Amino acid sequence: MVQGLAVSYVRVEDVERISPRMLRIGFSGDALASLMEDRPDQQMKLCFPRAGQRVPRLPEPDAEDTYGMRWYEAYLAIPEPERPLMRSFTVRSYDPGSGLMAVDFVLHGDDGPATRWARTAGPGDVAGMVGPSSAYARPLPRAGHLLLAGDESALPAIGTILEALPAGARVTVCAEVADAAEEQRFDSAAEVTVCWVHRDRGASLLDAVRSAELPQGDTAGWLAGEAGTVRALRRHLVEERGLPRSAVEFSGYWRRALTQDDAPTEEDLAWAAERAAETP
Structure with missing residues (x-):
């Protein structure tokens, strides 16, 4: 094959x-x-x-x-x-x-x-x-501290990443779900801090990441979920937090008001081209 x-x-x-x-x-x-x-x-x-x-x-x-x-x-x-x-x-x-x-x-x-x-x-x-x-696998960016951020569509991937990390790895997870009943338990040998973001309380993933305490100069990000939110998170990490673009892995799993059956928007195409340009 x-x-x-x-x-x-x-x-x-x-x-x-x-x-x-x-x-x-x-x-x-x-x-x-x-x-x-x-x-x-x-x-x-x-x-x-x-x-x-x-x-x-x-x-x-x-x-x-x-x-x-x-x-x-x-x-x-x-x-x-x-x-x-x-x-x-x-x-x-x-x-x-x-x-x-x-x-x-x-x-x-x-x-x-x-x-x-x-x-x-x-x-x-x-x-x-x-x-x-x-x-099509994309390796996690390397850093002393890893930020994992996403909505419920990203929880399966976040779970597998946490389970694969070794002891001593430091991770902050920001996960947006509908309410407290949607929280999950993750197993990991790493040192993990989890911040659950509940939409029923008016909280947002972007605000949670903006408020997260991240070490300066030794942090990488992994972002997934709704495409518009992922774009905003990436801009925050790169433009406001100063992370190198290469230190932020990102995937738009779904698009608000659109499905995978719909044609990509101009923003989707531009984003895909930028992502492809950064692929090693």
Whole structure:
């Protein structure tokens, strides 16, 4: 396979509600053992069946490319009424012993395709998966102190990062959730300070990061969540806190009032170009 990218099927084995607005679904799949890596923040895409389908229709492999960079062209070639609905996720965990991959689903109020599917998912249900691939992995910036900031969509990645950090690492986490019931417990050998930001109390992630005590000159940032908020956080860290651009890793997981089915805005394209320019 080119660049280690794969398109495969995964099957639901169990479903657990870990908070009022988040489900953890355990998947099995024939390809998982060869795809999962021992690293945090593994990104992939899940494909959900259209109405009337039990199993999503996935792209056919290109004989000359075999799921390299052309998989998306093959995906778009599927007639729209049959084309699976696709969303991006982070692998929360993978257990080599059981062969199960855990993925956390935020139950958004907008009732999008991932939320609709997850709310009724049960053992035996099938989704498609694209990736994950180490070719798209971005290493954490190195520093004596790490800031992790994001909303609930970033909690799975934050959890994997914290679990991977060694003893002695110093971390500040700023996590925005709907209310206190959405807080999670993270395990880590690192020295971790967590600030939970509750929207029902009028708090914001940007204000929490602005108020956070961060060591001068030896801090790096990892930011993820709603794209507009991530942009504002990055500007704050670079322009107001003086962090080098290379010390701030950032990802816009979703866009307010838009979905992954919508065309990127001019700001999205400019941001993507800047991100690509900074990739080593």
